[in-house]
Amino acid sequence: MLVSRTSQYAVQALIYMATQPSAAPVLNKDIASRLGVPAPYLAKILQSLAKGNLLFSFRGRLGGFCLREGGDKITLMQILLLTEGPTFTQTCLLGLKKCSDETACPLHFRWAPVKKKIIDLLEETTLEKLAKAVETGKYRLADVPGNLFDEIKA
Amino acid sequence: MLVSRTSQYAVQALIYMATQPSAAPVLNKDIASRLGVPAPYLAKILQSLAKGNLLFSFRGRLGGFCLREGGDKITLMQILLLTEGPTFTQTCLLGLKKCSDETACPLHFRWAPVKKKIIDLLEETTLEKLAKAVETGKYRLADVPGNLFDEIKA
DNA sequence: TCCTATCTAGATATATATATCTGGATATTC
DNA sequence: GAATATCCAGATATATATATCTAGATAGGA
Numbered sequence: 001m002l003v004s005r006t007s008q009y010a011v012q013a014l015i016y017m018a019t020q021p022s023a024a025p026v027l028n029k030d031i032a033s034r035l036g037v038p039a040p041y042l043a044k045i046l047q048s049l050a051k052g053n054l055l056f057s058f059r060g061r062l063g064g065f066c067l068r069e070g071g072d073k074i075t076l077m078q079i080l081l082l083t084e085g086p087t088f089t090q091t092c093l094l095g096l097k098k099c100s101d102e103t104a105c106p107l108h109f110r111w112a113p114v115k116k117k118i119i120d121l122l123e124e125t126t127l128e129k130l131a132k133a134v135e136t137g138k139y140r141l142a143d144v145p146g147n148l149f150d151e152i153k154a
Numbered sequence: 155m156l157v158s159r160t161s162q163y164a165v166q167a168l169i170y171m172a173t174q175p176s177a178a179p180v181l182n183k184d185i186a187s188r189l190g191v192p193a194p195y196l197a198k199i200l201q202s203l204a205k206g207n208l209l210f211s212f213r214g215r216l217g218g219f220c221l222r223e224g225g226d227k228i229t230l231m232q233i234l235l236l237t238e239g240p241t242f243t244q245t246c247l248l249g250l251k252k253c254s255d256e257t258a259c260p261l262h263f264r265w266a267p268v269k270k271k272i273i274d275l276l277e278e279t280t281l282e283k284l285a286k287a288v289e290t291g292k293y294r295l296a297d298v299p300g301n302l303f304d305e306i307k308a
Numbered sequence: 309t310c311c312t313a314t315c316t317a318g319a320t321a322t323a324t325a326t327a328t329c330t331g332g333a334t335a336t337t338c
Numbered sequence: 339g340a341a342t343a344t345c346c347a348g349a350t351a352t353a354t355a356t357a358t359c360t361a362g363a364t365a366g367g368a
Contacts, residue, residue, distance in 0.1 A: 041358075059363070105294055117271050118268055214342090
């Protein structure tokens, strides 16, 4: 497992929001149903993303969640730093608490260039790019393609 | 988290075994104490590695664990396929159950080359290489450098 | 003002990974 | 054969991640 389920839900949700018109807030339950993900759990994740300033939340009728202004430019790295914790790029593959250039595990220097590729990818991949990819219709955001009821309504 | 703690313990233990003279079996409790890892848990892991034919086990007095013949050539990939499960290289970053070139998530093709780097590393990195690195004394296998008692005895 | 729909916060429940315990099987030594 | 040291297998315990529940706060509309 590369990242937690929480992170996966977070990224999926944010990509979905980036594909939606930014005027109206998006409802937690709509995101959850679109992604086929448990709504109460997703709500918790969206709350923490809001606390992390990746999105705005509005209560009451007509409430919901919006990407912050310029949210298109949010990178995967920014999301994962929130959901996986601020040290997730620094963890040692072997699990050592201390593993740096000075005091390294035997994998450290072999892993370093690969890790750099991962970090580069996470930093250069924005919600905008991913949302555009989804909008072409060639890529899937979720396993189940929404529930039938939603599809018929739309 | 890139791999589970179980996988980390497994790799650490196997590297350690590769640094030991292959004649005599290595004891679970010695590995555990050297790595600073819970012995009963490590025992379970070693058992599964033995079932996966990465090492031999011997019961009774003078028992213990040995790398199988040619065990030096075991790769990280072989280990992780056992400890993470046979599909761990195929899992989708976003968590989709189905994510292949035909039916892909929006990250699929961006992730593919990075994933290839990871797989290449895992497949080309053998216990032999890692053991040699450790034997130079420049690299650490564990956080705690064995317990003092062991060091004094040695 | 009242009703409804949303997010919010904290408590609770469930599943999974991690860790431990217990009794037994096996092999060596005496 | 008895004593000891190891691995083995299954049951149990604990910690963490995942998921749900409940009551409340907020905002809009009738």
